[in-house]
Amino acid sequence: MLQVAFIRENKETVLKGLAKRNVKNAEELVAKTILADEGRRAIQTELDAILAESNKLSKDIGQLFKSGERQKAEILKQKTVQLKEKSKDLTENLQNKATELQELLYLIPNIPNEIVPAGSTEDDNETTFEEGEIPTLHEGALPHWELAKKYDIIDFELGNKIAGAGFPVYKGKGAKLQRALINYFLDKNTAAGYDEVQVPLMVNEASGFGTGQLPDKEGQMYHDAQDNLYLIPTAEVPVTNIFRDVILKEDEFPICKTAYTPCFRREAGSYGAHVRGLNRLHQFDKVEIVRIEHPSKSYEALDSMVNHVKSILQELNLPYRILRLCGGDIGFTAALTYDFEVFSTAQDRWLEVSSVSNFEAFQANRLKLRFKNNEGKSELAHTLNGSSLALPRILAGLLENYQTPDGIKIPKALVPYCGFEIIN
């Protein structure tokens, strides 16, 4: 959520940003928001004046009672009754206006960074980096879902029986490879200075609002209506919410956290081959990195996160590319996002394995995540997060790119974690 004051004072910047995102009714939206804000402040001022008067009268009444001047006190009481009526109405107006403003603010996405390319679809994303050799596979190479079956390491039908589509069962070496990847990623992240945390897999409504899943995107999350809890779609939610309603000291920056969690996504729409096998799941594992930064350092931090993810993909020796998401494809809350995609040779397509974003103060504003700056004033911090990494598509990439006629080789870096060198 953007700060109203920012919108008020930087209307042109906001409109330009929204245009880049192809927000249709931007002009109207911003105008309405500014109007609601003005309305809110006008009512607030009026109400404050009445409250001030009524506070003063109440004090006077107190004095009069003490000095025994009951009659005078009674007269003042009459007056306050009228004020009370007025203030009641105004309070209600104020609440309505504040809600209206709030709802408008929820509709306005983050302003994209200058370097976010214009564009409307994923085709307009800008490839900023590409690395790694795309292997030439042997005759009869298979997509990962076939490999999974052939070596009996992932059972989609079994998961379907137990839960439903999109809930695979990992078996034998497949299960062990999962665990190896989790440990490997966590070790890489902690070695890079990220503190490991284990967090709840369910979150309350306030947390959902804090990171921007609510309102609006509740359809993407599994919801337990009885206790009003949501299964997390990503560790970003519980980890970032650690810092909800927190005022940091400037010397506490940077804050770097990493967490492994399963992630749960309802993913309403699905279509054909794109969701086959591991490509899109309702439950999947992911290791996440989250950073809380001083505003002046957040882009530096973003670069460092990108480089970190790079180093993992290099070590796994997977062919990958980095995309700078365009205005039409970037998430609602992000100011700048880099997607990492691994080339899945047998499917002949790129698979998104990581998304690294700077949210600037957008999340922090909702979270009320602030720090005391050197002038002693509270200021919103910047939040960032990224996957390092999402397991299923990495697994898909590994299975497909490392397949040989003799079996699937395990990358060197993972062998110590797996305890085996080949799946056959």
Added chain:
RNA sequence: GGAGAAUUGGCAGAGUGGUCGAAUGCGGCAGUCUUGAAAACUGUUGAGGGUCACACCUCCGGGGGUUCGAAUCCCUCAUUCUCCGCCA
């Protein structure tokens, strides 16, 4: 799940209807003293709205109510602690 007690500023802790955004202590910050540090002393130190800046307004776990007036009384929800029950 049952019974009882509690929830106040960074922390500890007073306040049980009027001038209380809140005593006091600790901590933090600034200064005095000191070659420097410590100690001592002095001052300062919650958040949000509002304003050019003040004024002013709101917030004592959340929500609602009583009252001219609520941290203080009532209702409700949440959380924590103690005891009992159940249980990885």
